[in-house]
Amino acid sequence: MKTSLSGHKIGFVGLGNIGAPMARHLHEAGATVVVWNRSAAAADAAVAQGMRRAATLPELAREISDGMICLNLTTTEVVEQVVFGVGGLSEGLGAGALMVDFGTTGVAETRRFAEKISWVDAPVSGGQVGAEAATLTIMAGGTEAAFARARPILETVGQRVTHLGASGAGQVTKLANQLIVAQTIDAVAQALRLAELAGVDPALVREALMGGFAQSRILELHGDRMVRRDFKAGGRAVLQLKDVRLICALAETVGLESATLRNCRAQWETFVHEKGGGELDHSGLFKLYE
Numbered sequence: 001m002k003t004s005l006s007g008h009k010i011g012f013v014g015l016g017n018i019g020a021p022m023a024r025h026l027h028e029a030g031a032t033v034v035v036w037n038r039s040a041a042a043a044d045a046a047v048a049q050g051m052r053r054a055a056t057l058p059e060l061a062r063e064i065s066d067g068m069i070c071l072n073l074t075t076t077e078v079v080e081q082v083v084f085g086v087g088g089l090s091e092g093l094g095a096g097a098l099m100v101d102f103g104t105t106g107v108a109e110t111r112r113f114a115e116k117i118s119w120v121d122a123p124v125s126g127g128q129v130g131a132e133a134a135t136l137t138i139m140a141g142g143t144e145a146a147f148a149r150a151r152p153i154l155e156t157v158g159q160r161v162t163h164l165g166a167s168g169a170g171q172v173t174k175l176a177n178q179l180i181v182a183q184t185i186d187a188v189a190q191a192l193r194l195a196e197l198a199g200v201d202p203a204l205v206r207e208a209l210m211g212g213f214a215q216s217r218i219l220e221l222h223g224d225r226m227v228r229r230d231f232k233a234g235g236r237a238v239l240q241l242k243d244v245r246l247i248c249a250l251a252e253t254v255g256l257e258s259a260t261l262r263n264c265r266a267q268w269e270t271f272v273h274e275k276g277g278g279e280l281d282h283s284g285l286f287k288l289y290e
Contacts, residue, residue, distance in 0.1 A: 003152045006030035010153065011060050011069035012051075013082060013089070014103070015042035017234065018124065018131040019072030022102065022157045025134045026070075027051050029156045036060045057082060061092030068098045068153060075242060076106040083113065093117070100150050102138075102157075104178065104243050107168045107250055114142065114167035120150045121167060123174035124158065125181075128234045129221070135159040139177070141170035175250055178243040183264050184218045185240075185285050192226050193289035203227045222283035231277075231284035238278035241268040 008031040012023040015037040023046060027033045033051040037043040043053045054060035061069065069089060073079050079101060083089050089099075098118045101110070110121045120142035130136040136158040140147055147163045154161045164173050191214075195205040206223045209215065225231060244265050251261060271285050272278040280287075 003155055004030050005152060005156060008032070008152070009034070009064060009067050011036070011054075011064040011067070011089075012046075012072075013037070013057070013060070013069065014072035014074075015046060016072060016074075017128045019070075019102070020046065021128075021131040021134075022070070022072065022136075023051065024049055025157050026153065034060055034063050057087060057089045058092035061089040061094075061097070064094075064097065066094035066096030068100055068150065069093075070100045070102060070153065072102045074103065074239060076109050076246075079103060079105050080109065080113070084116070090117070098146060098149055100153060104174050104239075104246065105171055106246055107171045107175070108253070110141070110171050111168045118143075118146050119167060120146050121170040122150065122154055123170055125174070125177050126158075130159075131157070138162070139164055139170040139173035141165060141167050141172075143167075172250065175243065175247045178240075179247050179261065179264075181218065182240060182244050182247075182268065182282075183260065184216060185222055185282055186264060186267055188216075188219050188223050189226060189283075189286040189289055192223060193286065222281075225281060225283040226286040229286075231280040231287070233279055233281045235282050236278065237268070237280050237282045237284055238272050240282040241265075241272045241278070244268050 010026055010031045010033050012033055012035045020042055023033055023035055027050055034054050035043055035046045035051050036054045036057055047053050100120045100122050102122055102124050104123050113119050120140055122138050122140045124136040124138050126136040134157055137160045138154050138158040140163045164170055192202040196202045206227055209219060248265055271288055277284050
């Protein structure tokens with residue numbers, strides 16, 4: 001059973017495919033949710049569901065004051081601009097405010113942000129399906145006190161919540177997750193295309209593999225997309241590439257040498273920039289093999 005958030009006032013910035021259902025779950029749990037989004041349509045939809053809309057980021061911050069503000073934004077640069085830039089949240093935040101970053105943000109930058117303000121990095125896995133069902137896996141970094149404060153929010157939008165350690169630990173874990181995801185999408189795409197080229201029905205191959213050691217969430221969901229050639233964006237390929245770049249930056253920082261990681265980045269760079277697949281779902285990497 002999810003925790004009641006009655007009496008909580010929570011800010012939410014970033015109402016995309018994952019952020020919008022997360023904000024809705026917080027509202028349905030009883031919290032007063034104040035939203036801001038760059039495009040008006042998503043914010044209008046949130047208002048129609050009973051949430052409140054702030055006209056500017058400082059206005060949202062002033063209304064939340066010493067409370068919690070959730071971020072679900074696309075890149076590290078956007079997070080920094082929204083929080084610390086001109087016209088950003090920092091112009092209205094109270095001294096006791098807590099930021100909860102649900103996006104995939106650079107590790108070094110996350111640690112730098114946490115030196116300026118109370119911060120929990122809480123990137124998620126599970127995609128739009130998990131966000132809609134409130135079954136996300138959440139990987140959290142931050143102090144024990146900050147995590148304890150954020151926990152009711154995390155458990156409202158997620159099913160598996162793990163505190164990994166100090167600031168940045170959640171982002172390190174998310175990048176490990178994304179390394180597996182990025183390379184597994186490529187492996188599933190190759191496997192299904194290989195079967196197809198060899199004259200075997202890839203839909204049947206996928207069904208057979210679902211009962212074996214190769215079974216995975218990616219084979220189940222993205223393998224189905226590949227078989228059907230349905231690449232309408234859920235998780236956009238351009239954001240998968242962004243994450244792969246962050247993985248490579250972290251690997252270089254810590255001294256991990258990996259030929260497969262370099263090849264993985266090359267594949268995603270090719271798909272997004274040479275093949276124009278950036279706005280397709282990341283399962284669309286399959287198109288590289290057609």
